[in-house]
Ligand SMILES: [Fe+2]
Ligand SMILES: [Fe+2]
């Protein structure tokens with residue numbers, strides 16, 4: 001990669017991971033990037049690094065601007081390995097005694113990751129650091145999305161280095177929002193849905209705080225994907241909207257099926273929902289990736305879950321998805337279950353219990369069909385779908 | 398009644414408010430929280446809290 005100039009004397013020197021398709025269980029069809037930022041000032045400073053395997057690529061990129069040995073300061077905004085993995089190689093190259101700035105939790109977590117006794121300098125929320133011409137401010141953003149997470153802001157250039165926040169898993173020829181346009185938004189949404197959703201209340205608080213502080217951004221530079229420079233406020237506004245999780249007239253009917261019965265029920269339910277004017281789609285759990293389903297769920301008002309009963313329980317992929325969704329804590333959802341079964345039929349109760357635990361509004365006990373849904377059972381699915389559709393219309397109004 | 402702060406994420410447990418979402422009534426002292434109570438923001442255990 002060639003260094004990308006973000007502002008005068010400030011470069012993105014990270015790496016592109018074109019071929020990664022599974023990012024700890026999140027499907028990355030377009031790969032990703034690990035962004036890190038070099039600031040050329042009296043104190044030459046690097047913000048974050050890259051995944052371990054890309055450390056040499058990062059050093060090559062830095063070398064195109066300056067001999068890496070001349071780096072004075074390193075800042076770690078986030079300790080997760082896609083951003084800290086390059087630290088051992090970097091520190092070895094530039095000198096193990098160079099100051100490494102991070103939050104208090106950052107020091108704790110880096111020490112758990114790496115045995116090296118680096119020259120940690122813990123920064124406080126609102127703490128400042130002069131690089132010469134420029135002054136940095138650190139903003140702790142605990143749990144966005146790890147306890148160590150923080151932002152670094154350059155006062156003079158009005159640049160925000162936001163770590164994972166506002167990022168997207170996207171590798172492409174475009175490096176800035178103005179080069180890609182609206183096409184980046186689905187990637188940003190998917191990132192939000194799968195990484196940040198559970199901290200939506202904290203995001204709303206943070207945006208309030210930043211507004212109160214009167215911070216202005218010429219650009220927001222995340223650690224993944226493109227840089228927001230044309231309209232940085234656009235992604236902030238989108239985060240507020242996504243965090244609010246206002247239910248739309250949209251339903252995700254997710255299911256798995258063994259002999260097609262639960263599948264038939266899903267189709268009937270989704271068709272009824274569409275007749276009620278709801279944007280409803282059946283999503284089969286072995287055809288759609290869990291991270292794509294989660295993305296669809298963000299603005300959906302209803303999540304309808306279908307499973308056959310297998311060995312007195314739910315289908316494994318349904319269990320996988322419910323576990324995943326529970327951790328991400330979506331809010332303001334209607335939930336309901338539908339099941340086919342042979343003789344015992346425990347799946348429906350299990351799903352209902354899970355959805356209740358996630359504080360979904362259960363508006364119907366669900367539809368249960370023995371073996372194969374025929375006319376009558378399909379009619380029941382139909383009524384079930386219509387009922388949910390009507391409730392969604394009320395919620396949207 | 399004393400407030401306690403989560404050393405992981407910074408959440409403050411305020412006994413006046415309790416933690417209704419977690420089934421803890423307003424007016425519950427930190428000491429009286431059940432042993433398996435966890436930070437409502439990050440999930441940290443009770444022993445990771447410090448007095449404010
Ligand atoms: Fe991360
Ligand atoms: Fe990351």
Ligand SMILES: [Zn+2]
Pocket residue numbers: 403404405406407408436437438439440441
């Ligand atoms: Zn906590």
